[in-house]
Amino acid sequence: MPVKENILYFKSVLPAGVTLIAVSKTKPNMLLLEAYNAGQKDFGENYVQELVDKHEQLPKDIHWHFIGHLQSNKVKYIAPFVYLIHGVDSINLLKEINKQGQKNNRIIKCLLQLHIGEEETKFGLSIQEAQVFLESGEDKTLSHIAVKGFMAMASNTADEDKIRAEFKSVKQLQSKFPDLNILSFGMSSDYKLAIEEGSTMVRIGSSIFGERNYNT
Numbered sequence: 001m002p003v004k005e006n007i008l009y010f011k012s013v014l015p016a017g018v019t020l021i022a023v024s025k026t027k028p029n030m031l032l033l034e035a036y037n038a039g040q041k042d043f044g045e046n047y048v049q050e051l052v053d054k055h056e057q058l059p060k061d062i063h064w065h066f067i068g069h070l071q072s073n074k075v076k077y078i079a080p081f082v083y084l085i086h087g088v089d090s091i092n093l094l095k096e097i098n099k100q101g102q103k104n105n106r107i108i109k110c111l112l113q114l115h116i117g118e119e120e121t122k123f124g125l126s127i128q129e130a131q132v133f134l135e136s137g138e139d140k141t142l143s144h145i146a147v148k149g150f151m152a153m154a155s156n157t158a159d160e161d162k163i164r165a166e167f168k169s170v171k172q173l174q175s176k177f178p179d180l181n182i183l184s185f186g187m188s189s190d191y192k193l194a195i196e197e198g199s200t201m202v203r204i205g206s207s208i209f210g211e212r213n214y215n216t
């Protein structure tokens with residue numbers, strides 16, 4: 001896989017204002033370094049231990065995005081260095097991240113994960129739950145987290161209208177909270193649609209690093 005060429009390709013086609021997250025779960029450091037040397041600074045990982053190891057071994061100016069399902073009891077391992085946690089799918093998790101942010105004396109940036117698709121993941125808040133929570137202002141009482149926007153995964157389907165409608169539902173929620181202006185949606189298969197529907201962060205794995213390994 002020509003990782004360098006793939007990074008350069010995405011950097012040339014993504015509009016200004018859309019950040020490329022190179023999703024590197026299960027991929028060896030050598031391939032991440034190839035991407036890094038092509039100018040890529042934002043990497044997405046799904047597993048805590050793998051992220052901790054890669055953070056130790058790879059250049060220190062990488063922005064590490066946690067994009068998987070995060071268990072509360074593991075927040076402490078990534079809290080010292082994680083750049084953005086995309087998959088915050090419960091208020092209790094947000095509170096634990098706040099606690100670990102406090103211990104590490106930093107403000108940890110988070111995205112609320114929304115459940116919009118039919119499959120792929122059972123995790124995430126409904127649009128309505130997220131809206132009720134944000135309108136309550138409770139996130140503002142947590143001093144060591146900052147909710148910056150929303151993350152979502154569309155259904156795994158060839159039906160473009162359906163995918164579009166799911167992305168639109170996220171954009172519509174976001175428009176009620178203009179300060180929360182990061183929208184993390186779009187993967188290898190649907191990033192073009194995602195950008196048309198307002199994505200500001202696309203999470204691309206297989207189109208950069210090759211097919212997913214099958215234990216994921």
Ligand SMILES: *Cc1c(COP(=O)(O)O)cnc(C)c1O
Pocket residue numbers: 023025046067068187188189203204205206207212
């Ligand atoms: C693996 C993964 C991606 C990347 O998927 P590709 O189809 O390989 O681009 C994006 N987001 C999440 C949450 C993932 O787990």
